[in-house]
Amino acid sequence: MVDAFFALWMHNAWVRLGLMVVVGLVLAVVLRAVAYAVLQRSAVGHPVIADIMGRASAPMEWLIPLLTLTMALRIWPPAASAPVALLQHLLLIALLATGTWLAVRCIGAFEGAAIRRYPMDVADNLRARRVVTQVRVLGRTADVIVIVIGASIILLTIPGVRQLGASLLASAGVAGLAIGLAARPVLSNLIAGLQIALTQPIRLDDVVIIEGEWGRVEEITGSYVVVRIWDERRLVVPLNWFIENPFQNWTRRSSQLVGAVSLMVDYRMPLAPLREELKRLCDEAPEWDRRVCVLQLTDANEHAMQLRVLVSSADSGRNWDLRCRVREGLIGYIQAHHPEALPRWRGELDRSHPATDEASMPASPEPQHAPSPEDGGPRRGGA
Template identity: 55%
Template sequence: MHVDWTLAAEYLWPIGIALLIGITSWWLLMALTRRLKGREYRRARIARVISRPLAFALPLLVLIPALEATPLQDRWLDQALRLLHIGLTACFVWFLVRVVAAGEQAILREHRIDVADNLAARRIHTQTRVLSRVLMGAIILVGISMVLLTFPMVRQIGTALLASAGIIGLVAGIAAKPVFGNLIAGLQIALTQPIRLDDVVIVEGEWGRVEEIGSSYVVVRVWDERRMVVPLTWFIENPFQNWTRRSADLLGTAFLWLDYRAPIGAIRAELERICHSEKLWDGRVCVTQVTETSEHTLQVRLLVSARNSGDAFDLRCIVRERMLDFLAREHPQALPRTRAELLEQPDPALQAARGRPAGHVRSPGAEDGEPAVDVTGSTPRS
């Protein structure tokens, strides 16, 4: 088999030099990425964002002039260049996604939510996360479109679709309704913010915190460590409770059903003592009120305030426990009980009957006058 080394050299020299430059640049950039791993100063973070996509883009970039310098025929050259352009487009999309993610992380680092007053930080976290995911999705969608448009067949299909855009648009709109519905719901949540990260919400009767807001769903961490996954559109279309919408401060109530002999003044003083001795109380509200009465007991409401819902729940439990212990120890008569007292009193009607003479047997409706028969044995007077 005869090998034309002159023709082979025309292919090997440009491609070999390009591969050598590309592999060397890839190795150097990947080594730089590994060296900067874990370093958190600004230049290191910027270098990490750029270096990895650039490590894959540079070899593809130097291969383009190398292939053009070879005696490849037009058809093969076009196919090879198309593949390289697709690779470069993918690297560019990857770079833009990393830039958006790095910007998101930079904003989140500047606004920490692990502090006591984190309302403004949670608002910024929610907007940043939702908008960054929408932007990433748009970048990826545009990148895929650019890749597909490099194929002549796809361009022809696109032209045919544009000719019948009315019917195709209607069908596509119906098919993509869930996707676009979640996208629009995500933008609404990012702008109006009915929920934010770490908000305390009541969803379908479950108490939990908003743990994650994605591009199509929200993850709610329930109090017993379960995770409830709720579509974004649900929060737009259904009512729900948000306990931290404006502030994390919350009022908590503890109800007691006590006897009518309960000393309300002593209970009020004991509640104030409990509140002042607890760090969970925020110093705003400490109120004792009789809110209801029934034929057996009265209802006493102990109203206290706390900095957040978790503290409010714990404080309510502490108030109940200590108040019941106080009443059982100091005022046991205040605890509810059921009474049954028998009072021995004379019956006025029976007493009157006993005081009458034995012959008095006339009914209340009898006619006035003397009795027809004298049961005493005396004769009636004429």
């Protein structure tokens, strides 16, 4: 029996191939169990490893069997034949694709761990927004690089595609120029993403003004930025736009902001009680951060005075509410206590000349005209 088995093993390549596949699958099961046991023990108290295990479980289900089968066929190859070579090549392509998938999942795990370490739902989240922006942009850039490298390696293993690529490179000419021009927006956005991640002109949850629109940076992808406008609209802006165009960032260094309120009042408005009322309004406002509360006379013309009120808040949203509160309160105070100080137009009546009446006006002369024949006048050639 044993001699017959060895004879079959030595002379039948397909039997050897089947045995190698079985051995590889059994080895894969054993290695998978050992790897998961080691990782589960290491994951205790380490959320990063636990996250990697959760994200990498799907590609690992394929990676270990493919790896063991590839190694088995390489170490104990059966008789050389076209089907066996094709099988080895397909296993290599599947192994490379699964490795690329695993690398992308691991990058996502590290990205998630970094984001959890810096929560953004705190009062002072400037550092968190800086780190999360860098991690997300660099993570998406790394995903693109890993996928491109993996696809390139897979294509290089295929002889026909490799020869086709070489012939295309040899005869690049106009085709290469066209491809370069077509890929320019993609490459410019990729480079702009790296610049934004490193220099950080914008970050997640930054308050920006773009093309006259006020909003917050909601999402930064590998090619565009989504800005949530105050009225719940979404403004989608390419990444390279932020590198090539000026824009306002109200939270670049800090979320604290000083806002202005302008009022036009009459010259009869006393400023001292108005300043006291402004101080009272700020003290009662929960949006005020107790840094700036100033009333200044900034301009005056022939009609009214222009007053400017400066108030500060912890962020732009609170500052907007505070400005509306102060504006409404000051106008209500002027209406209630100094209504004469509301803006008005002044005019002067000149009574130095006495008024004239119709009786003193000379009567206009009646029109002088010759009577017509219908009026009873003389007729030419009458009797």
